[in-house]
Structure formats: C-alpha cells, structure tokens
Amino acid sequence: MQFSYSLLFFLFLFCGGSVYGNTIEICESCPVRSIKEGISQASGYDTLLIKKGTYKEFNIVVDKPLTILGKGYPVVDGEDQGEIITIISDNVTVDGLFIINVGTSYTKDYAAIRVIKSKNFKIQNVVLEKLFFGIYLEKATDGIVYHNKIIGDAVEEFNSGNGIQLWYCKNIKVERNHVQRVRDGIYLEFSDEVIIKNNVSIDNVRYGLHFMFSNNDAYEGNTFENNGAGVAVMFSKNIRMSDNVFRKNWGTASFGLLLKEINDAEISGNIFEENTIGISIEGSNRIKYEKNSFTNNGWALKVRGACYGNSFVGNNFLYNSFDVSYNSKLNDNVFTGNYWSDYTGYDLDKNGVGDVPYRPVKLFSYIVNRTPETIILLRSLFMDIIDFSEKVSPVFTPDNLMDGAPLMKKVQ
Amino acid sequence: MIKILKYSFYDLMRSRWSYVYFIFYLLLGFVLLFLNNEISKAVITLMNVIIVLVPLIGTIFGVMYFYNSREFTELLLAQPIKRTSIFLGQFLGVASSLTLSLVLGLGIPFMMYGLFRSNAIWDFSLLLVTGAFLTFIFTALAFNIALSNENKIKGFGYAVLLWLFLAVIYDGFFLMSLILLEEYPLDTFSLVASMLNPIDLSRTLILLKLDISALLGYTGAVFKKFFGTDYGLSISIVILFLWTILPILSLKFKASKKDF
Amino acid sequence: MIQVKNVYKKFGKNQVLSGLDLSINGGGIFAVLGPNGSGKTTLIKSILGMVIPDKGDILVQENLIKNKWKYRKDINYLPQIANFPGNLKVKELMAMIMDLRQKPGDGKNLIERFSLEPHLHKKLATLSGGTKQKVNIVLAFMFDSQLLVLDEPTTGLDPNALIQLKELLRKEKEQGKTILITSHILQFVEEMADEVIYLLEGKIYFKGSIADLKKKTNQDNFEHAIAAIASQTHD
Numbered sequence: 001m002q003f004s005y006s007l008l009f010f011l012f013l014f015c016g017g018s019v020y021g022n023t024i025e026i027c028e029s030c031p032v033r034s035i036k037e038g039i040s041q042a043s044g045y046d047t048l049l050i051k052k053g054t055y056k057e058f059n060i061v062v063d064k065p066l067t068i069l070g071k072g073y074p075v076v077d078g079e080d081q082g083e084i085i086t087i088i089s090d091n092v093t094v095d096g097l098f099i100i101n102v103g104t105s106y107t108k109d110y111a112a113i114r115v116i117k118s119k120n121f122k123i124q125n126v127v128l129e130k131l132f133f134g135i136y137l138e139k140a141t142d143g144i145v146y147h148n149k150i151i152g153d154a155v156e157e158f159n160s161g162n163g164i165q166l167w168y169c170k171n172i173k174v175e176r177n178h179v180q181r182v183r184d185g186i187y188l189e190f191s192d193e194v195i196i197k198n199n200v201s202i203d204n205v206r207y208g209l210h211f212m213f214s215n216n217d218a219y220e221g222n223t224f225e226n227n228g229a230g231v232a233v234m235f236s237k238n239i240r241m242s243d244n245v246f247r248k249n250w251g252t253a254s255f256g257l258l259l260k261e262i263n264d265a266e267i268s269g270n271i272f273e274e275n276t277i278g279i280s281i282e283g284s285n286r287i288k289y290e291k292n293s294f295t296n297n298g299w300a301l302k303v304r305g306a307c308y309g310n311s312f313v314g315n316n317f318l319y320n321s322f323d324v325s326y327n328s329k330l331n332d333n334v335f336t337g338n339y340w341s342d343y344t345g346y347d348l349d350k351n352g353v354g355d356v357p358y359r360p361v362k363l364f365s366y367i368v369n370r371t372p373e374t375i376i377l378l379r380s381l382f383m384d385i386i387d388f389s390e391k392v393s394p395v396f397t398p399d400n401l402m403d404g405a406p407l408m409k410k411v412q
Numbered sequence: 413m414i415k416i417l418k419y420s421f422y423d424l425m426r427s428r429w430s431y432v433y434f435i436f437y438l439l440l441g442f443v444l445l446f447l448n449n450e451i452s453k454a455v456i457t458l459m460n461v462i463i464v465l466v467p468l469i470g471t472i473f474g475v476m477y478f479y480n481s482r483e484f485t486e487l488l489l490a491q492p493i494k495r496t497s498i499f500l501g502q503f504l505g506v507a508s509s510l511t512l513s514l515v516l517g518l519g520i521p522f523m524m525y526g527l528f529r530s531n532a533i534w535d536f537s538l539l540l541v542t543g544a545f546l547t548f549i550f551t552a553l554a555f556n557i558a559l560s561n562e563n564k565i566k567g568f569g570y571a572v573l574l575w576l577f578l579a580v581i582y583d584g585f586f587l588m589s590l591i592l593l594e595e596y597p598l599d600t601f602s603l604v605a606s607m608l609n610p611i612d613l614s615r616t617l618i619l620l621k622l623d624i625s626a627l628l629g630y631t632g633a634v635f636k637k638f639f640g641t642d643y644g645l646s647i648s649i650v651i652l653f654l655w656t657i658l659p660i661l662s663l664k665f666k667a668s669k670k671d672f
Numbered sequence: 673m674i675q676v677k678n679v680y681k682k683f684g685k686n687q688v689l690s691g692l693d694l695s696i697n698g699g700g701i702f703a704v705l706g707p708n709g710s711g712k713t714t715l716i717k718s719i720l721g722m723v724i725p726d727k728g729d730i731l732v733q734e735n736l737i738k739n740k741w742k743y744r745k746d747i748n749y750l751p752q753i754a755n756f757p758g759n760l761k762v763k764e765l766m767a768m769i770m771d772l773r774q775k776p777g778d779g780k781n782l783i784e785r786f787s788l789e790p791h792l793h794k795k796l797a798t799l800s801g802g803t804k805q806k807v808n809i810v811l812a813f814m815f816d817s818q819l820l821v822l823d824e825p826t827t828g829l830d831p832n833a834l835i836q837l838k839e840l841l842r843k844e845k846e847q848g849k850t851i852l853i854t855s856h857i858l859q860f861v862e863e864m865a866d867e868v869i870y871l872l873e874g875k876i877y878f879k880g881s882i883a884d885l886k887k888k889t890n891q892d893n894f895e896h897a898i899a900a901i902a903s904q905t906h907d
Contacts, residue, residue, distance in 0.1 A: 382581075
C-alpha cells in the first residue's frame with residue numbers, strides 16, 4: 001500500500017480518459033456487487049471500478065477487453081478454492097487489487113492471475129498473498145507485468161508455486177515487481193524476447209529467477225537475495241544479464257547465477273556478493289563477462305565441464321575464498337585485465353597493469369572439489385605453502401589459465 | 413599474584429622487546445594498509461599473519477622471558493609469596509603485555525585508517541580477540557615447556573618445534589588423513605581435529621566470519637549445523653577457553669612440583 | 673628454630689640429600705660447609721621451600737613448611753647469584769621487595785653502609801657484579817626477621833664491603849638471630865661462625881663448634897681441619 005491514493009486517482013483519470021468505454025462501479029452497496037457480475041454486464045473496453053471491500057470470488061474469467069481497476073485495494077479472497085482471475089481476452093488491464101488465498105493443488109497449477117493466449121495485457125499494482133502460483137502467463141504476448149507485490153509463504157518446493165511464470169510467451173516486460181517467498185520468483189519456459197527489469201526477488205525457496213529454453217531475453221537491474229539459489233539460466237541462447245545484484249544465496253551448491261548449456265550470452269555490470277558460488281558455469285560457450293564484481297563469495301566462478309570461448313575482462317574479484325575453480329586441466333577461456341584482490345604482484349612500469357600474471361586457480365580448490373571436508377583447512381599456512389608451490393610450477397591446474405594483465409586497481 | 417603481575421608487566425613494558433614487538437605490529441599494520449589500500453583486504457592478510465606469527469612470538473617470548481627471569485623468580489621464591497602466584501603472575505604479565513602490544517600495535521594504524529567507519533570492524537575485533545587468545549595459549553604452553561626443561565637450548569628447541577608442529581605439520585597430517593579416508597563421512601572428524609589444535613581452532617573461528625559463504629557450500633549435516641548456526645561460534649569459543657585454561661592449570665601443577 | 677628430619681632429595685640420578693637430619697636451635701651464626709655438590713644449596717633451598725624434598729619433613733619454627741609460604745615472612749634470604757630484573761632501578765627493586773613482603777624495611781642505613789646512593793637510580797642491568805651483590809645484601813638485611821639464610825654472601829665484595837658485611841652479621845647475632853651461611857671462604861667462616869655444619873654425600877658429617885672440629889680432626893688450623901675431614905671420608 002505504498003502507492004499513494006492520488007497516484008491511483010491519477011491513473012484512474014488517465015485510464016478513464018484514454019479508453020472509450022463505460023465505467024461500472026462495484027461495491028457492497030452498489031447495484032453490481034461482485035466482479036463476476038460486473039464482467040458479465042460489461043461490454044468491451046469498459047472499466048470495472050472495484051471499490052474497497054472484500055470480494056469472496058474465484059474462477060473469475062475475463063473474456064472481454066476490460067480494465068479491472070481496484071480503488072483503495074479491494075480484497076479478492078479466493079478462499080483456497082482454486083484459480084482466481086483467468087484472462088482469456090486481449091487488451092485486459094488488471095490494476096490495484098489485493099488477491100489472497102489461491103487454492104493449492106497437486107494436479108493443477110492454480111494462479112492468482114492467469115493470462116491465456118492473450119495480447120496487450122497489463123497487470124500492475126497488484127498485491128498477492130497466500131498464493132500458490134502468482135501471475136501465470138500462458139502463451140501470452142506483448143504484455144506488461146508492472147509493479148506488483150507477491151508475497152508467498154512457501155517452505156518446500158513440492159507444494160509451492162512460482163511468483164511470476166511465463167510459459168511460451170513472447171515480448172513481455174516484467175518490471176519493478178517484488179517477489180518473495182515463493183518457489184521460483186520469476187520463471188520463464190520457452191519464452192523469448194522478454195525483458196525483466198528492476199525487480200526484487202528474495203527469500204524464494206528455489207530460484208530468484210529461472211530460465212529454461214528461452215532465447216533472446218534480457219534481465220537487468222534486478223536484485224536476487226537469499227534465495228535457495230539466485231538465478232538459473234538453462235538451455236537458453238542470447239540472454240543479456242546486466243547490472244543485477246546477486247546476494248547471499250547461501251547453501252550447499254547454492255549459487256548467485258547458474259549457467260547451464262548457455263551460448264552467446266553477455267553478463268556485465270553485475271554484483272555477486274556473499275554467495276556460496278558466484279557463478280556456476282556448466283557447458284556454456286562464447287559468453288562475455290565484463291565489469292562484474294565478485295565480492296566475498298565462497299567461489300567467485302566455478303567452471304565445470306567443457307566451456308569454450310568465454311572471456312572474462314575487467315571484472316573485480318574481491319576477497320572470495322576461491323576466485324576460480326576448474327575441474328579440468330584444459331582451458332579455452334580468456335582472463336585478462338581483471339582486478340584480483342589476492343594478486344600480490346607489482347607494477348614497476350606504473351602502467352596500472354601488474355607485471356607478473358595472476359593465476360586464479362588454486363591447487364586447494366582441486367583438493368576441496370575432491371574431498372569437500374578439507375575446506376576446513378582453508379587459509380591455513382600449510383595450504384598456503386602448497387598453493388604457493390603450485391603457483392610456481394603448475395602441475396594440477398591448467399598452466400595457461402591466468403590473467404596476463406591483472407589490474408593494480410579496482411575497476412570502478 | 414596481582415603484585416607479581418604488576419611487576420612483571422611493568423618490567424616488560426619497559427623492556428626493549430615489548431617495544432620491538434609493538435613497533436613490529438605497528439609497522440605491519442601500516443604496511444598492510446598501505447599496500448592494500450583497503451581495510452577489508454588488509455584484515456584478510458592480517459588474519460594469516462595473526463594465525464602464524466602470534467603463536468610464534470608468544471612461544472618464543474614466553475620461553476625467553478622465563479629463562480631470563482630465572483634469578484628474579486628465585487628471588488621471589490624466597491619471599492613470602494605463594495608459588496603458583498609467582499608463576500601465574502609472571503605468565504599473566506607476559507601474556508597481557510604481548511596482548512597489549514598486539515592490540516595497540518595493530519589497533520592504532522587501523523583506527524587511523526578509519527576502522528570505525530568501516531564495516532570490517534567486527535572482523536577486525538574478532539581477529540584481535542583471537543590473537544589475544546592465541547597469545548595466552550602459546551605463552552602458557554611456552555611456560556610449561558620452559559618449566560619442564562632446565563636446558564635453555566632444549567627449551568627453545570621444543571618451543572619452536574611445538575609451534576612448527578601446530579602451525580604447519582599438524583595440518584599436513586590433517587589433510588593427508590582427510591584425503592586417505594575420503595570414502596568415510598569426515599565432517600565430525602575434521603571438526604574434532606581442528607578443535608584439537610588451537611591454531612586451527614582460531615582459524616576456524618575466523619573462517620566463520622570471513623568465509624562463511626564457502627563453508628556453507630559443504631553438504632555434511634554436522635558441518636551445516638556447525639557453520640550455519642551460532643553453534644559453531646559458541647563451541648569454538650568454549651574450546652578456545654579450555655585451551656587457555658588447561659595449559660595454565662598444568663603450569664600451576666608443574667610450578668608446585670618444581671625445584672629451583 | 674629449624675628441624676630437618678630424614679630428608680631425601682634426588683635430582684635425576686643424583687642423590688643429593690640422603691636422609692639428612694639437622695636441628696638448629698637458638699641464635700648464632702651457623703656455617704654450612706662441604707665440598708662441591710654435597711648439597712649445601714639444596715639444603716638451604718629446601719628450607720626456603722624452593723626445592724621440594726622427595727621424602728622427610730622440614731619444620732621452621734615448629735611448623736611443617738610443605739606447601740606453605742607464609743613462614744617465609746620471617747626469613748631473609750640472600751641468593752647465590754644476584755641477578756635482578758634488568759629493567760628495574762635499584763630503588764624500584766627495593767620498593768618492590770618491600771611491597772611484596774608487606775613489612776617495614778630499613779634500607780636507608782644499609783644503603784649508606786655500602787655507599788649505594790649513587791647507584792639508586794641506575795638500572796640493575798648496568799651495575800657491576802660487586803654492586804649487584806651489595807644490593808643483594810641490602811635486600812637481605814633490610815627486614816627484621818628471626819632467620820637469615822645467606823648463600824655465599826661474600827662473592828664479589830671488595831674488602832671494605834666485606835668488613836661492613838661482617839659488622840652487620842655481628843649486629844644481627846647480638847640481636848639473637850639465627851643466621852645460616854654457606855661460604856667457600858674458610859677464613860670468613862672461621863672468623864664469624866659459632867657452629868659449623870659439614871655436609872658430605874647428602875648427610876651431616878659434622879656439626880659443632882670450630883673448636884670441636886679441630887679437636888676431632890686433631891688439627892690446629894681450621895683449613896687443615898676441613899681438609900682433614902674431607903680426606904677422612906676417602907679412608
């Protein structure tokens with residue numbers, strides 16, 4: 001309820017002015033007392049103005065191009081019966097509703113708001129609580145999901161749903177939403193040309209953001225914090241990831257960002273802070289990592305399996321327990337011009353670039369991969385000695401894996 | 413005992429060595445900050461130094477003080493003072509003056525660099541507390557060694573060996589046994605093994621703060637409980653206390669049996 | 673004053689005291705003599721509680737001393753090697769000992785007697801051996817105690833200081849104090865001692881006045897008497 005009343009009023013005026021329909025008021029003392037009734041009475045491009053109150057309804061099907069506008073956050077209570085609003089028409093706007101108690105089912109993915117095969121929809125300023133799935137877009141295109149607040153109470157993966165889910169969608173904008181405590185904060189499957197911007201996705205049971213088989217998408221300026229794991233990007237192409245913050249994704253094999261079978265992506269300007277693994281990379285090729293900051297992570301980068309043609313340029317690696325971990329002796333990736341806080345070399349010619357190369361892979365990270373309990377010897381003198389000898393003459397670590405031009409100062 | 417503590421402390425505070433130690437830390441602090449330009453980074457480098465050097469200095473200084481003040485000790489023994497008070501007083505004198513040098517020597521440069529405005533202050537305080545513990549533990553161990561060995565050279569030798577063992581060799585064996593036994597569940601073993609060495613224990617305590625993200629990446633349930641909750645911190649501190657108290661008790665016992 | 677009953681002490685394989693019995697009653701100067709390694713210092717240190725006997729009892733003023741420390745309030749001790757914490761000044765050392773003993777001490781006369789004023793503000797580390805020994809003596813005589821234990825008090829003293837020391841000892845004796853001395857300087861012992869205690873192989877070999885000793889060994893000369901005692905044992 002952080003949006004001011006006047007803003008709503010303004011929006012109302014704006015919408016009312018731009019759309020050429022009638023306005024139907026819905027309230028307890030009005031002639032029209034339920035949303036369903038309102039929809040059945042309305043004709044295309046009308047506005048349903050829902051006044052403050054509680055509406056115990058579910059299975060509301062929006063089958064005409066309507067603007068459903070809540071005033072003073074009317075509560076739509078589904079009483080755990082099932083799905084609440086299903087949009088099957090194009091040009092529908094849902095704005096300013098407080099939707100609670102979506103039914104939980106193990107066979108059907110009930111959502112608070114579902115959009116099916118529709119175009120030009122807009123879902124904004126909606127607050128969802130006690131939900132199963134939040135906003136579920138199914139084969140929808142050209143829509144906007146803007147400034148919604150989704151607060152779940154998920155504890156386990158198997159009986160919880162996703163906050164915002166996109167399935168076979170195209171050209172959708174997901175902006176300034178706040179998603180908390182659901183399974184996956186935002187989930188994309190087979191969805192292309194989606195832009196995910198300035199969202200906050202925290203405390204989710206599984207992932208903050210999850211891509212599967214989705215191409216040509218971008219997400220930027222989002223914050224992913226304290227999720228089971230931050231963002232998982234799998235089997236997708238041409239994803240641009242920039243200026244996001246991945247924080248405190250802690251736990252066994254938890255990560256800020258997981259890349260699995262990803263090709264031709266660009267990852268830039270992101271901040272990875274205090275994650276167990278900053279970026280976990282598996283079988284991903286031709287990815288550009290630029291100007292990211294990795295701070296206080298367990299592992300800044302964990303590279304597994306075959307990864308080719310990736311380049312890491314101008315990133316900051318600050319105080320991570322391990323900067324880079326590799327599980328093979330081969331390296332086809334380029335590290336250059338990064339800043340490494342562990343770098344101990346010198347810069348005699350004062351050109352801002354260290355005169356000796358930096359080797360980011362420590363022998364110890366191999367040992368820990370093999371016998372995880374050895375992590376307890378982290379930072380011991382004995383390990384430092386062993387790491388040092390490996391640095392001098394690499395036996396286990398790829399000998400061409402080094403930053404030949406390590407920076408002396410942090411990249412700003 | 414308080415009087416002996418006072419005089420030992422007073423004596424040490426005027427000795428060249430306390431200054432050397434103090435100035436060493438002061439320089440170390442400034443150099444680290446100068447080279448790293450940043451408190452968080454300096455704190456991490458400092459951790460390595462504290463874990464390794466503080467025990468070494470504590471051991472050597474303890475042994476040295478004990479042997480050098482032998483005559484003074486004898487003088488005191490002939491006075492109407494309880495025996496254990498003499499040794500405990502001297503021990504506390506040495507340990508506290510070393511701790512003071514450590515805290516001031518490192519504290520001053522870090523404070524001048526804006527420690528209080530930095531969020532590394534907790535890490536830094538934890539480092540100093542751990543350093544203080546290590547000083548007490550290793551000074552007490554050194555006193556024990558010196559009390560048991562009349563021969564100075566031998567005493568020094570044992571002291572340095574003890575340090576070498578706990579600081580390096582122990583971890584070598586530790587690592588070997590972890591790798592050799594890797595098929596078995598090892599988290600309890602590795603936690604216990606690190607509790608048995610005060611240096612490892614202090615390191616673990618610091619890891620809890622600096623590397624918690626990495627530690628939480630491990631799957632074992634015991635590890636998880638230990639590192640993921642306050643459980644680990646409390647246990648570590650309790651055992652660190654034990655590590656401090658046990659050598660002191662042994663010192664007391666040895667002192668009451670010893671001939672001069 | 674002092675009872676030593678059947679005391680045994682072994683350092684490693686070396687049996688230093690083996691069933692030593694000694695009883696010292698009343699005032700006077702008692703000199704403990706004996707060849708090197710006969711256990712003189714061990715005996716003294718046992719009385720002071722610095723060495724803990726393996727077996728046997730020691731009583732000082734009728735009290736068992738084992739694990740006790742308060743009885744040392746009535747003992748002044750002069751250790752063999754005077755080595756003090758080097759960072760302290762002479763004055764501070766005296767103040768410290770006074771503070772530790774919680775007993776009024778008269779240092780002033782003694783300082784004058786040994787002309788230590790110019791050294792009072794020097795650090796102990798900078799003093800010569802003789803001066804240190806003087807400080808040592810001052811510390812031992814500062815307090816008014818019934819029993820004085822002096823381990824080689826003459827070491828490093830110049831003739832003048834030696835005269836002063838003798839005078840001091842006489843004064844203390846006149847006050848009826850018990851003074852236990854070890855010394856290698858037989859002349860000094862002959863001049864000062866009322867009784868001689870001769871230790872050999874961890875036992876009291878002889879105890880009595882110098883006259884008795886001469887008589888026993890049929891020697892006129894004290895030095896010869898001592899030498900005779902030592903050689904008798906080899907018979």
